[in-house]
Amino acid sequence: MNGKTLTKADIVDYIYEKTERNRAEVKVLVDHLLELMKQSIKKDHSLLVSGFGKFESYDKKARKGRNPQTNESIMLPPRKVVVFRLSRKFRAELNPDEVL
Numbered sequence: 001m002n003g004k005t006l007t008k009a010d011i012v013d014y015i016y017e018k019t020e021r022n023r024a025e026v027k028v029l030v031d032h033l034l035e036l037m038k039q040s041i042k043k044d045h046s047l048l049v050s051g052f053g054k055f056e057s058y059d060k061k062a063r064k065g066r067n068p069q070t071n072e073s074i075m076l077p078p079r080k081v082v083v084f085r086l087s088r089k090f091r092a093e094l095n096p097d098e099v100l
Contacts, residue, residue, distance in 0.1 A: 008030060008034070011030055012026050012027050012030050015029070015030065037055070041055055041056075041057050041082060042057075045057045045058070049087075050087070051087055051089050051090065052086075052087055052090055053084055053085055053086045053087045053090060054084070054085050054087070055082055055083070055084050056082065056083055056084075056085065057080050057081065057082045057083075058080070058081060058083070059078060059079075059080055060078060060079050060080070060081050061078055062075055062076060062077055062078045063075075063076050064076070
C-alpha cells in the first residue's frame with residue numbers, strides 16, 4: 001500500500017477481484033462484517049481475531065484538560081475508548097528480528 005490508507009472501498013475492491021461475487025454483494029458482506037465487529041466491541045468490550053490481534057474497549061474517567069487556544073482549564077467528560085493489541089504472531093511478522 002506504500003503509505004496509502006486502506007479504505008473500506010479498497011477492501012471491497014480487493015474481495016470483489018478475488019471472488020465470483022458482484023461488487024454490491026461484496027459491499028453488503030463487508031458492511032455486515034464491520035457491523036458484527038462493532039456490536040461485539042460494544043457488547044463484550046472486546047473482539048479477538050486469532051493471528052491478528054484484539055480490540056478492547058474501556059471507560060476513561062473524567063479528567064482535567066485545557067483549551068489550547070485560550071489555555072483555559074476545562075473538565076473532559078468520561079468516555080469509552082478502543083485499543084488494539086497485536087497478536088504475538090502478527091507482531092513477529094512485523095518485527096522479524098525482534099526476540100520475544
